[in-house]
Amino acid sequence: MEMQTQETDILVVGAGIIGLAHAYIAAKAGxxxxxxxxxxxxxxxxxxxxxxxWPIGQAPGTALxxxxxxxxxxxxxxxxxGFWLNRNxxxxxxxxxxxxxxxxxxxxxxxxxxxxxKIDSAxxxxxxxxxxxxxxxxxxxxxxTEMKVNPLEAVAAIAxxxxxxxxxxxxxxxxxxxxxxxxxxxxxxxxxxKKVFMCSGDEFSILYPETFAKQNMLKxxxxxxxxxxxxxxxxxxxxxxGGLTLMHYASxxxxxxxxxxxxxxxxxxxxxxxxxxxxxxxxxLDGEFIVGDSHIYGNxxxxxxxxxxxxxxxxxxxxxxxxxxxQITKRWIGVYAKHSxxxxxxxxxxxxxxxxxxxxxxxxxxxxxxxxxxxxxxxK
Numbered sequence: 001m002e003m004q005t006q007e008t009d010i011l012v013v014g015a016g017i018i019g020l021a022h023a024y025i026a027a028k029a030g031x032x033x034x035x036x037x038x039x040x041x042x043x044x045x046x047x048x049x050x051x052x053x054w055p056i057g058q059a060p061g062t063a064l065x066x067x068x069x070x071x072x073x074x075x076x077x078x079x080x081x082g083f084w085l086n087r088n089x090x091x092x093x094x095x096x097x098x099x100x101x102x103x104x105x106x107x108x109x110x111x112x113x114x115x116x117x118k119i120d121s122a123x124x125x126x127x128x129x130x131x132x133x134x135x136x137x138x139x140x141x142x143x144x145t146e147m148k149v150n151p152l153e154a155v156a157a158i159a160x161x162x163x164x165x166x167x168x169x170x171x172x173x174x175x176x177x178x179x180x181x182x183x184x185x186x187x188x189x190x191x192x193x194k195k196v197f198m199c200s201g202d203e204f205s206i207l208y209p210e211t212f213a214k215q216n217m218l219k220x221x222x223x224x225x226x227x228x229x230x231x232x233x234x235x236x237x238x239x240x241x242g243g244l245t246l247m248h249y250a251s252x253x254x255x256x257x258x259x260x261x262x263x264x265x266x267x268x269x270x271x272x273x274x275x276x277x278x279x280x281x282x283x284x285l286d287g288e289f290i291v292g293d294s295h296i297y298g299n300x301x302x303x304x305x306x307x308x309x310x311x312x313x314x315x316x317x318x319x320x321x322x323x324x325x326x327q328i329t330k331r332w333i334g335v336y337a338k339h340s341x342x343x344x345x346x347x348x349x350x351x352x353x354x355x356x357x358x359x360x361x362x363x364x365x366x367x368x369x370x371x372x373x374x375x376x377x378x379x380k
Contacts, residue, residue, distance in 0.1 A: 048334035066369035224292035
């Protein structure tokens with residue numbers, strides 16, 4: 001069979017949320033776009049997450065600005081593509097004075113940095129969340145900017161929109177194995193492309209492995225679960241997190257009071273710290289809860305679920321929110337790429353070939369803002 005060459009302005013490697021974001025922004029800008037995905041559908045980190053758009057976790061400056069831009073695009077895109085999006089906000093519940101001290105310090109400059117949040121008293125938390133909140137809760141940081149989607153539904157709807165409205169060609173089941181610009185090869189497929197965006201997630205070994213090897217790129221294994229409980233709550237329940245979250249997100253790292261909290265949590269929750277656990281709870285449309293998650297970093301990932309980690313996640317959740325008669329209905333692992341030296345890894349590895357990787361757990365939150373910045377640079 002003779003290999004035929006198709007021409008395109010932009011070829012995107014990977015149909016996860018980062019790749020689809022670049023395809024969407026490029027297609028809207030008038031470029032001819034092809035997306036090539038090695039699997040028959042998106043099966044990686046883009047569909048194994050909470051579906052959270054999470055500006056409150058982003059550091060002030062570039063990251064927060066990018067997150068808020070992404071949030072804006074998500075809202076218009078949900079209408080255009082017809083998928084569910086909930087502006088439910090978030091509440092970070094404090095169990096101790098040390099946690100309240102961090103929240104208070106963060107809040108002092110939050111508005112000037114661009115966050116839209118406030119401190120709720122313990123009584124206000126009870127009014128909002130009811131008796132599912134334990135009596136030892138001291139207060140909470142409430143934020144309005146966080147949103148959620150069903151990642152499986154959203155990713156599929158975006159791909160459908162791209163093909164039907166913007167004439168983007170998405171080729172599934174073909175792994176790009178070679179790039180010699182302007183040519184891109186995937187099996188018997190070959191394209192002649194002006195620009196390539198490599199958005200291939202945690203796959204470091206097929207294309208430009210030497211480049212990835214020189215970067216401080218890690219793989220993160222996380223564990224999550226879906227839980228059925230007897231709680232009577234609506235889908236508009238704010239996404240709930242706890243004190244361990246203050247240790248996880250870059251937005252809180254400038255707080256001087258974080259050190260005192262860290263000392264306490266290393267004593268009281270050493271197993272959770274060891275497993276990189278910070279608690280998140282999100283109500284889903286079917287009345288169940290998505291609960292997570294843990295974070296184990298390394299160069300490789302084993303495929304096994306550790307039930308002790310799931311148990312510890314539920315133990316930590318109980319400190320901030322009570323699930324009545326919880327039953328785990330699904331368990332899964334996710335794997336994402338993390339660039340430990342920065343917010344993400346972006347490099348023009350050869351003329352016209354741009355690697356976009358290592359966003360960590362911020363793919364849903366940053367992808368569209370990052371894609372807009374990258375595509376805008378092409379128009380200069």
